[in-house]
Amino acid sequence: MAKAxxxxxxxxxxxxxxxALEYMAERGHDLVSSSALGAEAGVSPAQIRKDLxxxxxxxxxxxxxxxxxxxxxxxxxLQLDHCWNMLLVGAGALGHALVNYRAFxxxxxxxxxxxxxxxxxxxxxxxHLVVEPMQGLCETIQAREVTIGIxxxxxxxxxxxxxxxxxxxxxxxLNYAPIHLVLRPGIRVSYLDPxxxxxxxxYFL
Amino acid sequence: MAKAxxxxxxxxxxxxxxxALEYMAERGHDLVSSSALGAEAGVSPAQIRKDLxxxxxxxxxxxxxxxxxxxxxxxxxLQLDHCWNMLLVGAGALGHALVNYRAFxxxxxxxxxxxxxxxxxxxxxxxHLVVEPMQGLCETIQAREVTIGIxxxxxxxxxxxxxxxxxxxxxxxLNYAPIHLVLRPGIRVSYLDPxxxxxxxxYFL
Numbered sequence: 106m107a108k109a110x111x112x113x114x115x116x117x118x119x120x121x122x123x124x125a126l127e128y129m130a131e132r133g134h135d136l137v138s139s140s141a142l143g144a145e146a147g148v149s150p151a152q153i154r155k156d157l158x159x160x161x162x163x164x165x166x167x168x169x170x171x172x173x174x175x176x177x178x179x180x181x182x183l184q185l186d187h188c189w190n191m192l193l194v195g196a197g198a199l200g201h202a203l204v205n206y207r208a209f210x211x212x213x214x215x216x217x218x219x220x221x222x223x224x225x226x227x228x229x230x231x232x233h234l235v236v237e238p239m240q241g242l243c244e245t246i247q248a249r250e251v252t253i254g255i256x257x258x259x260x261x262x263x264x265x266x267x268x269x270x271x272x273x274x275x276x277x278x279l280n281y282a283p284i285h286l287v288l289r290p291g292i293r294v295s296y297l298d299p300x301x302x303x304x305x306x307x308y309f310l
Numbered sequence: 311m312a313k314a315x316x317x318x319x320x321x322x323x324x325x326x327x328x329x330a331l332e333y334m335a336e337r338g339h340d341l342v343s344s345s346a347l348g349a350e351a352g353v354s355p356a357q358i359r360k361d362l363x364x365x366x367x368x369x370x371x372x373x374x375x376x377x378x379x380x381x382x383x384x385x386x387x388l389q390l391d392h393c394w395n396m397l398l399v400g401a402g403a404l405g406h407a408l409v410n411y412r413a414f415x416x417x418x419x420x421x422x423x424x425x426x427x428x429x430x431x432x433x434x435x436x437x438h439l440v441v442e443p444m445q446g447l448c449e450t451i452q453a454r455e456v457t458i459g460i461x462x463x464x465x466x467x468x469x470x471x472x473x474x475x476x477x478x479x480x481x482x483x484l485n486y487a488p489i490h491l492v493l494r495p496g497i498r499v500s501y502l503d504p505x506x507x508x509x510x511x512x513y514f515l
Contacts, residue, residue: 113510120510147492184513189508202403209505285326287349297507300417301329303484304324304388304417305325305388306458307394308388309321
């Protein structure tokens with residue numbers, strides 16, 4: 106099936122299945138039913154079967170799914186079979202946490218450079234890296250074949266920096282700045298805004 | 311309309327409208343069309359009108375929305391007219407970033423206590439707070455009327471800690487641990503997993 110035809114919500118659930126399969130593999134499970142996988146991923150078994158049917162036939166009637174096989178297939182679908190180089194803009198407290206977040210490397214995502222516009226931060230160590238000045242952004246993106254940018258900067262500067270990243274070749278942005286980014290079609294943006302998440306829960310409390 | 315009848319996806323978009331209205335208020339706008347609000351929030355004008363119609367009539371035909379009025383109404387709908395006390399579990403790098411994240415206070419969310427199971431971290435300062443041992447969890451939740459818990463701990467311990475939080479009275483969890491939490495009905499959980507966000511973008515690259 107053509108990529109354009111798979112709904113984004115379906116694609117967004119694949120990482121949840123992958124995460125659940127990783128836990129099951131760690132615990133030594135070889136086979137998993139869609140019910141058990143659903144309980145682990147927080148998705149109904151029917152939804153899992155429907156989502157996976159966009160990409161092929163992965164289960165065996167009455168047996169369920171082979172954990173290792175389904176895991177490798179979802180990794181392939183999500184293009185996780187090679188390492189993605191990422192670049193971080195923003196060397197504040199969140200930036201430090203992100204550089205030190207081990208789950209990135211464990212999932213084939215690697216922060217290869219950190220940039221900040223604050224001259225006081227440039228040259229300072231951050232994890233195993235050193236904060237670089239914004240002027241070097243484009244050169245690094247091209248030299249290191251960086252595809253993904255992470256924005257851990259205030260909302261005020263996020264749009265301008267995002268545009269610069271895209272003009273230098275970045276195709277996906279993980280955006281921690283609490284602002285909607287307006288970028289050209291084809292550029293992917295994921296938003297991680299804790300305040301928005303809290304606000305959508307407050308409604309139900 | 312009864313709360314149960316408003317789809318969760320609609321509620322999840324209200325914070326985006328609120329954020330856009332805040333920016334418009336800062337820039338001195340008094341009135342906003344659904345088109346302009348949509349451009350700022352990243353949502354189509356038709357979707358905005360449909361979403362808001364769940365809660366009442368907020369616009370004036372041909373004039374658009376009054377920024378201050380719509381903002382106050384969405385704040386009221388999301389129950390943001392009072393301050394929410396939050397508790398953080400996990401005093402690692404991410405925990406430090408969260409304690410120092412100023413946007414929480416600016417939006418009436420306040421981290422009132424930080425807990426960690428690591429004896430080496432207990433007693434250490436973290437922002438304006440001091441890391442407390444896990445034993446004090448329940449007492450703090452009840453004494454400080456804490457409704458929201460933030461988990462910034464490894465996946466392995468997240469389920470157990472989440473259950474403890476809920477048993478002590480927590481009703482909503484902002485979960486940074488990369489794991490699906492299984493909790494009793496009525497407990498809200500929001501997930502902020504950067505790896506899952508990255509993986510759902512990789513598909514399209």
